[in-house]
Amino acid sequence: MSAREKTQFICQSCGAAAPKWAGQCSECGAWNALVEKRPLTPRSGNWVTTEVADVALLDAVPAENVARVSSGMKEVDRVLGGGIVPGAVVLLGGDPGIGKSTLLLQVLARVEGHLQTLYVTGEESLSQVALRAQRLGLERLDLPVMSETRVEVVLATLEKRRPAFVVLDSIQTLYTDSLTSAPGSVSQLRECAAQVVRYAKTRNCTFVMVGHVTKEGAIAGPRVLEHMVDTVLYFEHDGGSRFRVVRAVKNRFGAVNEIGVFAMMDEGLREVANPSAMFVSRHAQAVPGSVVTVTRQGTRPLLVEVQALVDAAGGPAPRRVALGLEANRLAMLLAVLHRHAGISLGDQDVFVNVVGGMRIQETAADLPMLLAALSSFRGRAIGNDLIAFGEVGLAGEVRPVQGGEERLAEAAKQGFRRAIVPAGNRPRRSFDAGLQVTPVARLEEALAAAFETAG
Numbered sequence: 001m002s003a004r005e006k007t008q009f010i011c012q013s014c015g016a017a018a019p020k021w022a023g024q025c026s027e028c029g030a031w032n033a034l035v036e037k038r039p040l041t042p043r044s045g046n047w048v049t050t051e052v053a054d055v056a057l058l059d060a061v062p063a064e065n066v067a068r069v070s071s072g073m074k075e076v077d078r079v080l081g082g083g084i085v086p087g088a089v090v091l092l093g094g095d096p097g098i099g100k101s102t103l104l105l106q107v108l109a110r111v112e113g114h115l116q117t118l119y120v121t122g123e124e125s126l127s128q129v130a131l132r133a134q135r136l137g138l139e140r141l142d143l144p145v146m147s148e149t150r151v152e153v154v155l156a157t158l159e160k161r162r163p164a165f166v167v168l169d170s171i172q173t174l175y176t177d178s179l180t181s182a183p184g185s186v187s188q189l190r191e192c193a194a195q196v197v198r199y200a201k202t203r204n205c206t207f208v209m210v211g212h213v214t215k216e217g218a219i220a221g222p223r224v225l226e227h228m229v230d231t232v233l234y235f236e237h238d239g240g241s242r243f244r245v246v247r248a249v250k251n252r253f254g255a256v257n258e259i260g261v262f263a264m265m266d267e268g269l270r271e272v273a274n275p276s277a278m279f280v281s282r283h284a285q286a287v288p289g290s291v292v293t294v295t296r297q298g299t300r301p302l303l304v305e306v307q308a309l310v311d312a313a314g315g316p317a318p319r320r321v322a323l324g325l326e327a328n329r330l331a332m333l334l335a336v337l338h339r340h341a342g343i344s345l346g347d348q349d350v351f352v353n354v355v356g357g358m359r360i361q362e363t364a365a366d367l368p369m370l371l372a373a374l375s376s377f378r379g380r381a382i383g384n385d386l387i388a389f390g391e392v393g394l395a396g397e398v399r400p401v402q403g404g405e406e407r408l409a410e411a412a413k414q415g416f417r418r419a420i421v422p423a424g425n426r427p428r429r430s431f432d433a434g435l436q437v438t439p440v441a442r443l444e445e446a447l448a449a450a451f452e453t454a455g
């Protein structure tokens with residue numbers, strides 16, 4: 001029997017198999033979606049097996065606490081949920097040029113003494129990797145590196161060397177001979193990642209796979225792999241700044257939304273131990289339109305500055321622009337402001353922005369967003385020793401948010417003296433650093449508290 005007879009054509013949109021190629025999938029009707037799949041080894045065609053698997057009772061299974069190995073970088077350990085987990089597969093996504101290879105080379109250099117490692121690159125030549133290592137001051141390190149793009153060869157090499165920590169840079173450059181589609185296509189990505197995951201679980205080897213976020217419209221982004229891996233990290237940054245944030249968007253071994261903060265320097269990425277200082281531009285004098293809030297990124301409270309600019313609208317449709325915040329929420333909050341505080345910004349353009357390029361996706365930013373807008377509208381500064389957080393409801397009520405005390409503790413630590421917080425977040429302890437907390441239940445109270453004492 002020849003392998004040719006066993007060739008199948010797999011639809012890339014619904015996964016249906018067909019014995020012959022056709023222009024249209026007979027299952028889902030997608031056009032040009034069938035891709036040839038050759039079996040790796042010809043089979044006998046017998047799917048019935050006499051083997052059966054063991055079934056255990058859950059209460060008899062010992063719950064194992066995962067032993068973690070430090071990556072040598074605190075910020076990396078933090079996003080991973082406490083360190084490297086043996087056998088875990090991590091996907092590190094991000095735009096080209098953001099610093100993925102740099103970060104991983106730095107991690108490899110720190111891990112090498114504790115774990116056997118291997119750096120597999122399909123993106124760059126080995127001499128390019130050596131050049132980067134030189135730039136990072138790591139040229140004298142014995143780091144095993146390999147330039148290879150065939151996944152079967154990679155895995156066979158791993159099987160021989162048995163490293164415990166492997167970096168694949170990048171998953172898009174890997175391909176398998178068992179598929180005829182081009183490297184980087186969805187089917188190649190899935191198949192290669194599946195083989196890697198299978199290897200990771202059988203050999204308890206940790207993988208970090210780099211995945212480029214391709215420009216919108218390109219299909220083969222790392223998103224299609226998110227469900228296959230244990231941890232998904234994304235590298236983010238705002239244009240121009242040297243600060244980089246690595247965020248966990250999925251983690252079977254830690255908190256989601258956890259962030260690690262880095263700065264890209266001439267000699268590689270440097271960890272930023274106190275990121276609160278970074279997202280707040282401490283103005284020497286309080287300026288209108290600026291309010292500091294405490295947001296929570298994963299388990300970490302972080303001070304950020306929300307800025308607003310409110311100006312007479314240039315046209316009949318006033319603009320509502322939100323950067324780092326949600327524009328729909330801004331529009332809703334302005335309606336609440338009108339209805340419950342009697343302040344109309346209907347003939348004004350409203351722009352809000354989060355300093356430092358941070359993205360806030362929680363409702364705790366409602367109150368600071370409104371305070372900043374109003375502060376700009378009135379041209380009155382809210383003191384620069386004040387922080388505010390809280391969700392604002394449609395009825396004009398100020399609702400509590402998660403982690404109120406941690407937020408207040410962070411504000412106190414950074415030297416803030418006044419806080420406007422939801423009544424539901426009234427702290428049960430006092431903050432010795434002299435933070436005076438004003439709990440408010442309604443929007444009107446919050447506005448009074450903010451502007452009554454404003455300088």
Ligand code: TYD
Nearest residue numbers: 096097098099100101102264265266267268
């Ligand atoms: P790189 O790690 O190659 O990005 P990625 O793997 O995500 O594509 O980093 C690329 C950028 O980082 C490049 O533009 C140069 C800059 N860089 C520094 O500023 N300092 C350094 O020490 C290194 C190695 C790179």
Ligand code: MG
Nearest residue numbers: 100101123169
């Ligand atoms: Mg790279």
